[in-house]
Amino acid sequence: MIELKNVSFKYKNTLALDDISLNIKDGESVALIGENGSGKSTLLKLINGIVSPVSGEYIVDNEVITEKRLSDSKFSKKFHKKIGFVFQNSVTQLFCATVFEEIAFGPIQLGMSEEEVEERVNDCLEMLNIDKLRDREPYNLSGGEKKKVAIASVLALNPEVIAFDEPFNEIDPKSKRFLRDLILKLNENGKTIICATHDFEYIEGIFNRAIVFSSENKIIRDGNYEEVISDRDFLRENNII
Numbered sequence: 001m002i003e004l005k006n007v008s009f010k011y012k013n014t015l016a017l018d019d020i021s022l023n024i025k026d027g028e029s030v031a032l033i034g035e036n037g038s039g040k041s042t043l044l045k046l047i048n049g050i051v052s053p054v055s056g057e058y059i060v061d062n063e064v065i066t067e068k069r070l071s072d073s074k075f076s077k078k079f080h081k082k083i084g085f086v087f088q089n090s091v092t093q094l095f096c097a098t099v100f101e102e103i104a105f106g107p108i109q110l111g112m113s114e115e116e117v118e119e120r121v122n123d124c125l126e127m128l129n130i131d132k133l134r135d136r137e138p139y140n141l142s143g144g145e146k147k148k149v150a151i152a153s154v155l156a157l158n159p160e161v162i163a164f165d166e167p168f169n170e171i172d173p174k175s176k177r178f179l180r181d182l183i184l185k186l187n188e189n190g191k192t193i194i195c196a197t198h199d200f201e202y203i204e205g206i207f208n209r210a211i212v213f214s215s216e217n218k219i220i221r222d223g224n225y226e227e228v229i230s231d232r233d234f235l236r237e238n239n240i241i
Helices: 040-047 073-082 099-109 114-127 143-155 173-188 225-229 232-237
Strands: 002-011 014-024 029-033 055-060 083-086 161-165 192-196 209-213 219-224
Touching (some): 040 161, 073 083, 083 143, 099 143, 219 225, 225 232
Parallel strands (some): 161 192
16 A cells, blocks of 8 residues: 655655645555646655655555665565556666667566576566567657556566556557556556546546646545546636646
């Protein structure tokens, strides 16, 4: 379980998260909603250990996660095996010479055998329907293909929690439909999904919960996804639609 207790975070002197408290149970599928700059991406970075709270506590499975704790390589590997993060800009995640090497990088870092790495990569290539891209250079792929490779590189670690930052941005409608079905399948198979999004057209049926952020970087609503998304007056008042 993921728990935040009165968490705040600043970029220099700019407040990005203000007194955030929430619990996310194993197996939930949660949408983070709010206008640009409201704190959604920052929360995902904090959940993934990229940034740490300036105040409050971030707890995973009853263990407080701190910058010092994550500096321990053994603990960091364990943590990042549990929680995976798909960045908004796929290029941020892609740095290897081929798609195969990109997907294999994480499992290799975990010390898996050559046979295990090969199996993980092949499973992910098949799951994302990108077998034909195996020997291609990631930088020469289309936006949708890059997104699939970035997701495959995360899934290769088989994390229990997968955080997506605006995954439907800058990909074509066919890729969006594929991604929607994939996220649904992952959640049905027990993965916890946490997703920042404003693309309501393609996410119908994915989420059971919505957490809404205000322009003041606070949580202003947390409830059933369908109830939140159907409250058009509330969404307009908060500059979400």
